[in-house]
Amino acid sequence: MNKKGELIVISGFSGVGKGTVVKKLIEKYHYSLSVSATTRAPRPGEVDGKDYHFKTVEEFRNLIDYNGFIEWAQYVENYYGTPRKYVEDELAKGNDVILEIEVQGAMHIKEQYPDAVLIFITAPNAKTLQERLEGRGTEEGKVIAKRLKRAYEETDDMPQYDYLVVNDDLDTCVDDVHAVIRAESFKTKKHNDYVNNMKEELFAIRKEILS
Numbered sequence: 586m587n588k589k590g591e592l593i594v595i596s597g598f599s600g601v602g603k604g605t606v607v608k609k610l611i612e613k614y615h616y617s618l619s620v621s622a623t624t625r626a627p628r629p630g631e632v633d634g635k636d637y638h639f640k641t642v643e644e645f646r647n648l649i650d651y652n653g654f655i656e657w658a659q660y661v662e663n664y665y666g667t668p669r670k671y672v673e674d675e676l677a678k679g680n681d682v683i684l685e686i687e688v689q690g691a692m693h694i695k696e697q698y699p700d701a702v703l704i705f706i707t708a709p710n711a712k713t714l715q716e717r718l719e720g721r722g723t724e725e726g727k728v729i730a731k732r733l734k735r736a737y738e739e740t741d742d743m744p745q746y747d748y749l750v751v752n753d754d755l756d757t758c759v760d761d762v763h764a765v766i767r768a769e770s771f772k773t774k775k776h777n778d779y780v781n782n783m784k785e786e787l788f789a790i791r792k793e794i795l796s
């Protein structure tokens with residue numbers, strides 16, 4: 586069966602572990618991962634071009650003007666955007682592409698790509714989320730508070746997602762996300778070409794047998 590590339594959107598509260606989940610998912614199942622552009626400062630250990638394309642606000646605005654993003658959003662004082670070219674090229678090659686983006690961006694993707702699969706990664710409960718965000722140790726208290734406030738607002742958008750996956754045990758979560766993507770690729774509506782081909786082939790056989 587001819588397989589088209591799936592566009593997979595993964596969102597989740599800050600600190601829920603989506604970056605960790607996505608990293609393992611790519612290592613284990615070899616999806617293509619879109620590297621976003623951002624105006625936020627790199628965290629210790631983050632590499633330009635691998636974790637993000639780090640941009641100045643001016644560079645980022647230029648990319649917006651040149652239609653360089655398929656979506657972009659402001660999140661807690663910084664800009665984030667998905668570069669258009671990589672995603673379009675990978676999908677054209679038939680590869681599944683993962684976007685790890687926040688909810689406003691996810692809603693923009695849903696408008697443009699109605700077949701995209703939207704997955705929301707959540708935590709077993711709010712306390713665990715807070716502990717993970719604090720435990721990561723990469724943001725100061727004020728920023729953590731803003732991110733938890735944003736998480737509260739993001740609960741309003743959770744019902745817009747196709748799937749909700751709890752990140753309790755990491756390996757289970759990674760396998761669950763993969764299972765969701767696999768199941769999605771078997772949806773009948775994504776195989777119209779196959780159905781039409783089969784019909785034509787059967788028509789030809791039928792004609793041959795009856796002649």
Ligand code: ADP
Binds near residue numbers: 598600606717753754
């Ligand atoms: P996000 O990308 O969603 O902001 P991270 O991937 O940076 O979150 O994870 C936040 C913290 O939670 C990290 O310290 C990470 O090691 C930890 N973490 C991720 N998944 C789990 C899990 N399943 N169980 C326990 N800790 C986790």
Ligand code: 5GP
Binds near residue numbers: 657660668691
């Ligand atoms: P962080 O600063 O923790 O790396 O990311 C903050 C938020 O921005 C996360 O929810 C992350 O998923 C989101 N994000 C990362 N890249 C993009 C992007 O290209 N577009 C949008 N809309 N959000 C993004």
